[in-house]
Amino acid sequence: MGEKKFMKGNEAIAEAAVRGGCRFFAGYPITPQNEIPEYLSWRLPEVGGSYVQGESEIASVNMVYGAAAMGTRAMTSSSGPGISLKAEGISYLAAAMLPALIVNISRGGPGLGSIQPAQSDYLQATKALGHGGFHAMVFAPNSAQEAVDIVYDAWEYAERDRNPVLVLMDGCLGNIMEEVELPPMKELKDEDLPEWSLSRRNGRDYQGNITPIYTELILEGLNAAAGEMYKAWEEDDVKVEEFMTEDAEYVVVAYGIASRVAKEAIINLREQGFKVGMIRPITLFPFPKANIKNLDYSRVKGIIDIEMTIPAQMREDIELQVLGRCPVYEYGRSGGVLLDDEGVYEAIYEIVSGGEIDG
Amino acid sequence: MAEYKRSTLIADSPSGYCPGCLHSLATRLVSDVIEELGQGDNSLNVISVGCSALNILYWGGDFLSVAHGRAPAAATGIKRSNPERLVFAYQGDGDLAAIGLSEIMSAANRGENFTVIFANNQTYGMTGGQMAPTTLIGQKTTTTVYGRDPATTGYPMKMCELISTLEAPCYVARFALNSPKGVREARAGIKKAFELQLQGKGFTFVELLTNCPTNWKMTPLQTLDYMNTNTIPYFKPGVYKDTEVDK
Numbered sequence: 001m002g003e004k005k006f007m008k009g010n011e012a013i014a015e016a017a018v019r020g021g022c023r024f025f026a027g028y029p030i031t032p033q034n035e036i037p038e039y040l041s042w043r044l045p046e047v048g049g050s051y052v053q054g055e056s057e058i059a060s061v062n063m064v065y066g067a068a069a070m071g072t073r074a075m076t077s078s079s080g081p082g083i084s085l086k087a088e089g090i091s092y093l094a095a096a097m098l099p100a101l102i103v104n105i106s107r108g109g110p111g112l113g114s115i116q117p118a119q120s121d122y123l124q125a126t127k128a129l130g131h132g133g134f135h136a137m138v139f140a141p142n143s144a145q146e147a148v149d150i151v152y153d154a155w156e157y158a159e160r161d162r163n164p165v166l167v168l169m170d171g172c173l174g175n176i177m178e179e180v181e182l183p184p185m186k187e188l189k190d191e192d193l194p195e196w197s198l199s200r201r202n203g204r205d206y207q208g209n210i211t212p213i214y215t216e217l218i219l220e221g222l223n224a225a226a227g228e229m230y231k232a233w234e235e236d237d238v239k240v241e242e243f244m245t246e247d248a249e250y251v252v253v254a255y256g257i258a259s260r261v262a263k264e265a266i267i268n269l270r271e272q273g274f275k276v277g278m279i280r281p282i283t284l285f286p287f288p289k290a291n292i293k294n295l296d297y298s299r300v301k302g303i304i305d306i307e308m309t310i311p312a313q314m315r316e317d318i319e320l321q322v323l324g325r326c327p328v329y330e331y332g333r334s335g336g337v338l339l340d341d342e343g344v345y346e347a348i349y350e351i352v353s354g355g356e357i358d359g
Numbered sequence: 360m361a362e363y364k365r366s367t368l369i370a371d372s373p374s375g376y377c378p379g380c381l382h383s384l385a386t387r388l389v390s391d392v393i394e395e396l397g398q399g400d401n402s403l404n405v406i407s408v409g410c411s412a413l414n415i416l417y418w419g420g421d422f423l424s425v426a427h428g429r430a431p432a433a434a435t436g437i438k439r440s441n442p443e444r445l446v447f448a449y450q451g452d453g454d455l456a457a458i459g460l461s462e463i464m465s466a467a468n469r470g471e472n473f474t475v476i477f478a479n480n481q482t483y484g485m486t487g488g489q490m491a492p493t494t495l496i497g498q499k500t501t502t503t504v505y506g507r508d509p510a511t512t513g514y515p516m517k518m519c520e521l522i523s524t525l526e527a528p529c530y531v532a533r534f535a536l537n538s539p540k541g542v543r544e545a546r547a548g549i550k551k552a553f554e555l556q557l558q559g560k561g562f563t564f565v566e567l568l569t570n571c572p573t574n575w576k577m578t579p580l581q582t583l584d585y586m587n588t589n590t591i592p593y594f595k596p597g598v599y600k601d602t603e604v605d606k
Contacts, residue, residue, distance in 0.1 A: 024440055026432075050439035054432070055465035062429035062462070066405070066436025069423045074436065092426050198403060198421050199441055205400070211415055211424035 002181040009144045010035035010174040012182075013103060013167070014043060016148040017075055021155055021186045022101070023049035024074040026063035028056055028082060031115040032171035033105035036077040047185075057082040061089030061102075068098040069210050071197025073155045073188070077103035079171070080121050081112055083129075090164055091130030094226075095212035097196075099158030101151065102129075102136070103167045105174035108336035116336025117171030119256060122313035125168045126285045133223070135230050136164045137237065138285040140255040144178040146282070152183050157237070159194065161229060168284065170308060172257040172338065230286070239282035240291050244270065248277030249299060250352045253292065253318050254306040255281045258332075258339055262306050265345040274352045284314075292321035303328045304351055306344060310334035366390035368399055368420045375413040379579025381536045381569035382410055385478050386418070386449070388542070388567075392550045393420070393445065396557070402445040405434045407459070409451040410484040428459025431466035434473045445553060446473040453483045456492040456516045463518070470527030470561040474552045477518060479594065480569040488574030492516045495589055500574070515593060519566050523599035530555050531600040533566040535591050537583040541568075544596070560602070568594055 007015070014036045017025075025044055027037040037053065044051045050067075054060030060076050067074035078086060083104045093100050106121045108114035125138045137157055141147040150167060158165045193202035198210060214222060243263060245251055254262040259280040266276045281288050292303070303322055305312045312330035319328050331347035333339050365371070368390035376383045393402045399420060406414045408427035415424050425433040430448035438446045455463050455477050463475065482500055483489040490500040490507060493515045497506040507515075523531040530552050534545035545567055552563035568590055570582035577585060598604075 024436060026436065052435060052439065052469075055461050059429065059432040059435075059462050059465065062426060062432035063436035063439075065425060065429070066423065066433030066438075067440045068436070069433070070437055070440040072436075072440040074440075088426060089429070096424075198423055198437075200400065200421075200444075201441070207419060207421060209415070209418075209422045209424070211406075211422075212426075213412065213415060213424055 002183050004179060004181050006177060007144060007180050008035055009147060009169065009176050009178070010105065011039045012144040012148050012180045013151050014039035015182060016151040017101065018043055018047055018049070019183055019185045020152040021073040021188045022075050023047070024064065024067035024072045025049070025076065026052040026054045026060040027076050027078060028054050028060050030079045030082045032107060032117065032174050033077050033079050033103065035174070036103060057085035058088065061086040064100050065089055065093055065096070065098060068093065068100045069096070069197070070199045071193040075101035075103065077105065079105050079107050080109045083121065083124065087130035090136070091132050091134060092212045093164045094130070094134040094136065095132065096210050097162035098164070098210070099155060099162055100164045101154045101158060101167065102164055104169070106168060106170045108334065114336035117257065117308065117338065118334060118336055119170050119258060119308040120334070121168060122284065122307070122309070125166055126287070126317070129166065134226060135285055136166045137161070137233060137283060138166045138168055139239070140168045140282060140284050142173065142256050142259045142280065144173070144176060145180045147173065148180050148182065162196070163229070168256070170257050233286040234289065237283060238286050238288050240288035241280040241282060242291060243278040243280065245277035245279060245295070247275050249275040250302045250304060250348070251295060251300055252276065252278040252304045252306055252348065253281070253314065254278060255284060255314070258306050258308050261339045261341060261344045264341050265348050268345055269348060269352065276348060276352060287317050289321050292318060297325035300326050302326050302351060304348055305330040306339070307332045308334070308339050366394055368393055368402070368418065370417045370419040372417050375416050376410065377573045379570070379572040379582065381480070382413070382478055384536055384542065385476065385567050385569060386414060388546050388549055389447070389449070389476055392546060392553055395550065396553055398445045398553070398557070401443070402447070403437060405430045405437065405446065405448040407448060407450045407454045409454045411449050411451045411454065411478060412485070414449060428454050428457070429462055430454070431459065431462040431471070431475060435466055435469070435471050438471060438473045442472065445557060447553070448473065448475045450475060450477055451484070452477070452479045452481060452491045452493040456518055464522070467522045467528050467562050467564065468525050472556055472559055472561055474556050474563040474565065476549065477564065477566040478569045479566055480571040481515070481590065482571050482574045484571045484574055488571070495593060517594065519564065519599040522564050528562040528564060528600055529560045529602040530563040532564070532598040533568065533594060533596050535568040535586060535596050537568070537570070537586040541596065568596070
């Protein structure tokens, strides 16, 4: 059994990162993720790691780039506006094939937006984390515990793929206090440092280099290899939770904090006799296409996209799997206004009671 | 007579630098000093963007190529992870004094224990000769076709002077590579900076005044004279900070 603690989501992420082998963090203050750098500023030195408060988001992600090139498990965290600033560096991480963890504790947008929680960065996370047409795996946990489990293993994916990994949560989940079971500390040895790393602590005795600059044909080949990698993620790495979908006539699609509010509503609607279920993407990229595509559309009368942002950003990914076989509805709150139980219940009720299962 | 041969840290391929460009000499000096200190395998070159990026074609030691202006940030991540390495960033003036101004000043202010070699040729060479933050007043570039006018573009930035106002840096110096005397002094300055780093003393900064025959539209020899009459009077060579001496 792991160690049980009552922790804030952001602090749980930070501790899980340390236990997952993170030994370098650089970041810049921005609400609502400040507990991550604050925690790591004292925690990393305890385990022989290094914390730097960067002069900017741009500098911070480039510090991570440097540390990652040495094979050090490195991360940065921020919220929407700061992730935009990191976009350059994240693109360079992908280009130089460097593993790293990026955490976005998202808030209202666009622009400076609000400092209150919102799920306003789905499109940025899944479609274009930076220029140049690359993807990172995007995980969207819906509890402090799930965040711990995902962050703990984030570098396993990042190092397997030599590619950055994004964990996308909103300010609610970052600041929620929940019981978490913490996994044991991973012990990483110098001799296990990857061969490509520029560190020589693994005994490498020949010249090594890492660059994001390539000649045309090599770059084209790397682009194609990345495309194959994204396809493989779809085959192997989709994480998704299905809740009461077996007989569902209406299927909610929601991730992160929205999925928790929606689940409550679905339980209440089930008690009223409405056959509602939920598909919860845990990986937003790769998106759980098959779960939506393979629903029995002779039974399913509607898909309801619930997100804490307006307009819904996941809707097009859903529609590409539904392909017009049933209507797609959306409901959300935005700008830092939270989804609440009553609002979500009533929104789903209006859709399902207006349909053929009325009564 | 000393034997003159190729440094083992310079790969056996063309440098890519234009004829008469002092970048070649600057990298040669850096590689010679690293060899002399026996740090070949332990050194790590953080290569920035601009003509300095041509280093990726022929630097024979370990290197990491990074984004424009971000070398001091990447070097921070490297050195914090692997303090035993001899880490240096090799940056040009557009890279360091314009887009990377925040990174260089902040790394210097934190006293990061690495060295920055700053090649100042007063232009953006790689992109075809636009105005740099270090372009001299009156100097013609593709974006100051009548000469740099301080009324709209301000004045050339003096990085050694700026960085030496900070508490943390332990060695800040500028040398001109247009004379044998300047080259000898530069070599000694680079060596001193690397030695201080190896002793864990903190941030070291060596500015090398260089040229750009192609974009200055001069012969190599004309650039050396231009440096004497224009560059050096404004960017005065010298040691701006040396905490070992200043104490």
